[in-house]
Structures are given as structure tokens and as C-alpha cells.
Amino acid sequence: MFDKSKYSVEQKFIKDFVKQLSRSCDYSYFLENMKNEEFPAEYWAIIGEAGYIGIIAPEEYGGTSFHAEELTVFMDNMARNTLASYQLMTQIVCCELLTEFGSENQKKEYLPEIIDGKLCSLSTSDLNECMNLFEMNVTAAKKEKTYTLNGTKSYVFGAREADKLIIAARTANKDCEKEGISLFILDPKADGIEVTPKEINIRTTVTLDPEFMTITGDTVYEVRFTNVEIPAENMIGEENMGGQYVQEASDLFMIMMATAAIGWGDYVLDKAVEHAKRRVIFEEPIGSYQGVQHPLARAKTDLELAKLAVTRAVTAYQNKEDKDDISVYASIAKYAATEASYTAFDVSIQTHGGYSADRETGIITLWPMVLLSRIIPLNNDVILEKYSEAALGLPEGAIS
């Protein structure tokens, strides 16, 4: 699924779409939007209109029922063309949550509009101190036919631009317990919801302070809930089962993140290789020197190995293998791909030297994406800890 010469006809068309999109919304388009702190509306409108957000969603709700493999081809090509965004991944995860766990009414009401591009934000963990999906200070207290939300979500992508927000809130049990979490879909502009831009200090030449924005227009906000009333029918699935739903959806999120990370890695490495062939020092291209050549080759090897891990995870997800196995494969893929991407990025910077800091080279602008990929939706340290317990039988670690 990463080899273009082996694409199916449908996968070729998906690749063609991304190629065409990259011409309409090229790098300068995103750079201009980012400089002006504007959401890339045209890019988003094209993706929505073309239906790609619903690529794996059921046809009866406006999707196209393709498989995870086609989603992988889509995301890989998007990332290779620096078109992948966190909002895009989030939106697809929201569709999956509604598809798998939403009521018939919710599917009919929300899925078509989310697929058409109405922005839907997702906030699961609160991400305050511990890195646990189930750490949750946001509570939803039941009151007859409504729930009352209180608390703060610290990092929510696109909350201010969103038309809908899916959040996880604790409805029973205490902090960090897997059970007792429920999912709700609501209007982020409802009374009692305060959205504040989050200051994120990923220092690059292009990070905008105080508001953070990635090259593809992702923004991050803190969302505070004060006595927000939600009708009970806005709960997705069963009460107290949200933690399980989130865990299942995070497998898809991790697979997409892994795929995007590989796309970004290939993109920056291709640039580095081209530079290493062209840049001549001491009458030879720098790519002929082992000091440059070997790190590039190692980075490429890591990316190729990560592709195998992603392929295995996609197969497990697509074939609906055992849920625990899917989680393990998705975690391995996410870890391997984001670390390989991070290495490729570092090697690309080293190869380019000072040129890499120039935003026109299209490398440094990807830095926040690559950096965040190691901690979203799960920190790689958490993945290692879970893997230590699950696969190696080591005692439970201290970070969760």
C-alpha cells in the first residue's frame, strides 16, 4: 500500500486526487494562510466536497465504505504532499466513532455533514499531568434527561473553528479508571463553553505565538465547560462505555498517524537526498560522503521497516482481527513510524544545514507536525510502557 506501482485502480485515483489538490493548494497557499493566521478554507472545502473524509464511512450516511487500505493510501499521499492535517485525522476518527457506536439518529444527523466538511473536533483525554487516556477532570453529571458538563480540556484541535465537538467526560468512577467515561457530541458554541487559544512553544521560525498553527491550519485550544447542559440523546453509545470506544478509535487514529508520519518522513528524506545529490563541496556532491550518505540510508531503512509495521496494522484493522492484537499492531506501527519520521526529519535538517531553517525549503514548517506525531494520540513513552507490560510481562510502569 506504500508502493505506487502496485496501487489498485481506485488507489491510483485517490493518488490523482491528492496530486491535483496539491496543485490547487500548494505549499505557498498554506504558507500564506499560516502567515495571515487564516484557516485554509479552500483546502478544507475541496476535501469535504470530494467526500474523502467519509472514505471508510458507510455509504448510506454519505461515505464510500472503502477499506483501511484506501484510507492509508489517501493519508500517505496527503502527507507526502504536506497536505495531511491533524484536523483531517480527527474528523475521520469522529466519523468512525459515530459509525461504530452512534445511534441511528446520530448517524443520520451528523455523519453526512461531518463527511461534507463541517468541522468536528475531538477531545478525549484531558492531557494535564499524567498521559493516560482515562485521566479525566471533565465530568458529566446526570440530571433526569440531561447531563451537566464541568471541567477543562487542555488541548483540543480546531475547537474554535469547529461546528461540532465530541468529548469524553467522566460519568462514573474516579480519575484514571477505564470504566465510567462517556462520549458526547455537542455544539462548541453552546452556553457555558469557553474556548481559549493554547500557547504552545514549539519554537520554529514559523510557529505563531501566542496562537499555534501548523502548516495545514491546525490550531489548538483549551476548552472550559461551566455547567453546560447536554441532552441525554447527545451521548454516543452507552453510558460509561466511552473509554472503550475511545481506545478502539485510537487504534485507527494511531494507524493514520503512523501513515502520515511515514509520508512526512519520505517527503523530508526525498528533499534531503535531492539536496545531497546537488550540493557540491570539495568538487563532489555531499551525498558521496559517507558522513552524509549513511544517516540518509539508515533513515530510509527505518522508514521502510515502519511501512511493514503499518501494513500489518492496517491488515489487522481491515480484517477485524482480535481487538487486543489490533491495538498492539497499531501501537507498534505508530511508534515505529513516528520515530522513523523524527529521525528522517533530523537527518534532513543535518543534510540541508542552514537551508532547512528557511521556510521556503518546506522542511522546518513540518517540524511541529512531526514532533506532535510522537505524542498524539498516545505518547510513544506510553506505548512503550503498555508494550512492556503486554508483550514483555514487565511490571506496570509509573507514568500511567
Add this chain to the structure above:
Amino acid sequence: MEILVCVKRVPDNEESEIEVNADGSDIQRDDLVCSTNEWDNYAVEEAIELVDEHGGNVTVVTVGDDESEEVLRRGMAMGANNGLLLMDDAFECSDGKGIATILKAAVEKGNYDLIMTGAQSDTGAGQVGGMLAAMLDYPYASLVNSVEVIDDKKLKVGREIEGGNQEMNEIDLPCVLSIQTGINEPRYVTIRGIRKVSSVEIPIQVASDLDISGDSVGAASARVKKIDYFVPELGAGAEMLEGATEEIVEKLIEMLKAKGGLK
């Protein structure tokens, strides 16, 4: 209006490195990424826009093999109503005249008001549109960059002329137009379009369906035969500038200054 658009599957030089094969007879085709000829996408878009405005149907047709079916599906995913694959062992290695002969037979089996081709394809020969029109005895306009329907018997077409000039013509229907890039903005292939055509059965017509005799097409009838294929040596006076981009730019500026192109 019934429109037939002729499309072709060609190597995608944005996705693949095009290299000459080991014996120098052709390009290296193993693992080559192929897609629809760029000009043909503009022709399909123009046909769909005409039908959207004036009614009718768009049929996309290609001469090729099993794999060529994908360019028909792409056209249909854009919005063409029908696809038609012309495939027969006898068609293999046809030259431009052979391809035009096959397409002529397909046109005569159908009932089309307008036939469109791309202005050229990967080989850059640009032969088929003109030959097809001559064989059909239809009027022909090449390098068309605008199409307007006057009535059900006439079109007004714009042509790109050397030097940036524009020529406008009236042309009787039925006719053949070869379409230039830039005539429109080809629409995106939507994922719903892809889903819609993914399981559509595309009809295949072979030589006997088209009443084509084997000796009029294919390698045997080809009067233009490729005898060699290679990357030419750099000619005298040609110089490849090498180095990093900024070094190349500096060298170029120096050269332009030295030759008087820049002061």
C-alpha cells in the same frame, strides 16, 4: 449532444523516472506508474461541461489492454456516462494511423455529434485527432482552447495560435476537436465518483465487433516503425549547470551577464 472522448493511458513522469530500457528499444516499463494523458483530462472535463449545459451523454473510449480500463474508469469517475474499451491482439503496436482506424470504426458503430481527443499524448506526435477526422471526413480543429455551442449543427471554437494569438472558428457538427490544456480546470475525482464506477462493467469491443480486418491495424500495417530509442548526447554549445540551486543561479547570472543578456 452525444460526445465521444478518446483517452489514453500513458507513463506518469511525475511519479516515475522515465528511463530507456536495456536493449534501447523502448522505455523501461516495469513498475512504471501510469495515468491518464494530461490533455485527455481536459477533453473529458470539457465534454462533461458541455453535456451539463446542453444535455446528452459523454462516452470515454480507449484503445489498449486490460490495464487501460483504468483511464476509462477515471473519466467515468469524473462524470462521463459510459466507457468503451477497444482491445484486441490485432491492435497491438498500431501506429497513429492504426489507432485512428480503430477509433473510426468505433465512431461509426455509435452515434456521436462530437469527438474529442487530447491535443497530444506522451509521444508528442499529435496525429490521431487529425487522422481520425480525415478518415471520417469530419471537420477538424486542433489545439482548441474554447468551445461554445451555437446550435445543434454548429460550434464556435477558439484555437491557440503561435505568438499568443487567438483564432475563433465556426465548425459544423459532427466534428473532431483536439483539446489543449488550460481550456478548463478539470474537476477533482471524488471518492464517491470512484466508488460509483469501481464495479461498473465496461464493455469491450474487439476487431470483429468493429469490422476491422487484422491487416489494417497493428504492427503489420504500421508504416511508422520505431527503430531506436535513446537519450541524445549533449550537443555542442549545450552546457548542464551543476551544483546546488544557488550555485546554479549564480553561474547562470554570470553567463547571462557575459553574453549581454543581463546588465
